[in-house]
Amino acid sequence: MRRKVVSALLVMALVVVGASAQFGGVVYDPTNYSNAVLRYQQLQQHLIQLQQTYAKVLAHYNLAIQMARSIQNMPARYRAQFSHWRNGSAPNTFGNTLGWITGVNTGTIGTGYQQATTQLIPYNAGHLSSMDPDELSRVKSQYASVELADGANQAAMATIGSIRSNAATVQTQMANLENDSFSDDPDLNSEISVLNKINAANMLTLRSVQDSNKLLASLLEVETVLAKQQREATTNIINADIERRAGLAANIGQVTLTLSSSLQNFRMP
Secondary structure, three states, rough: OHHHHHHHHHHHHHHHHHHHHHHHHHHOOOHHHHHHHHHHHHHHHHHHHHHHHHHHHHHHHHHHHHHHHOOEEEHHHHHOOOOOOOOOOOOOOOOHHHHHHHHHHHHHOOHHHHHHHOOOOOOOHHHHOOHHHHHHHHHHHHHHHHHHHHHHHHHHHHHHHHHHHHHHHHHHHHHHHHHHHHOOOOHHHOOOHHHHHHHHHHHHHHHHHHHHHHHHHHHHHHHHHHHHHHHHHHHHHHHHHHHHHHHHHHHHHHHHHHHHHHHHHOOOO
């Protein structure tokens, strides 16, 4: 009888538990609980990562804001005035300097150089044929020096004129770059805009260096011709001294030989 009562109580307990679960009671499931805890820990890790990412993004944003802050009143602080290119000028009393001035201002030489310089007259063929080899070589060298000097001078004039004719355009571009650099317009101060301005400044610098090299090359060419002329003058002096000494030795030998012969043939009456 007692066993029947216990069995009945167990059956009633199971029925009550099943009824509680069916009608909203709480049932403990270890597997579900473990999964829920794991998901909770994962959510905590995601939250920490999101907080770290937010801190980094906020730091980058604050740095971007700081880097985008422009210096106030830059034109008044940094703008400076520079000298402008001046074109060449000269009086034209006899009407022979205008072409030269046009050449050094525009790069178009034309006949301006010839009009302002003494023309080199060509030698007559008969004059050249009557010269001995040494004299002919000296004349040809001197003639070449003048022709080389003419070529170097005209090249220098063309270089100067070309640079001067482009000076106004270059100054305009430099003024535009300066205005853009000092501007507080956000569109002109973005990262790409600043890089573009840096590239433009580098290109202007390269162009200026190229013009400077052209001028230096022209000056070197003129100096080379002058060095040739100086060498030619010195060489002519040395050669003349050598020829003089050689002629003096020959003359002294001839005089000595003549004097010896005269003394040997001399007879007292």
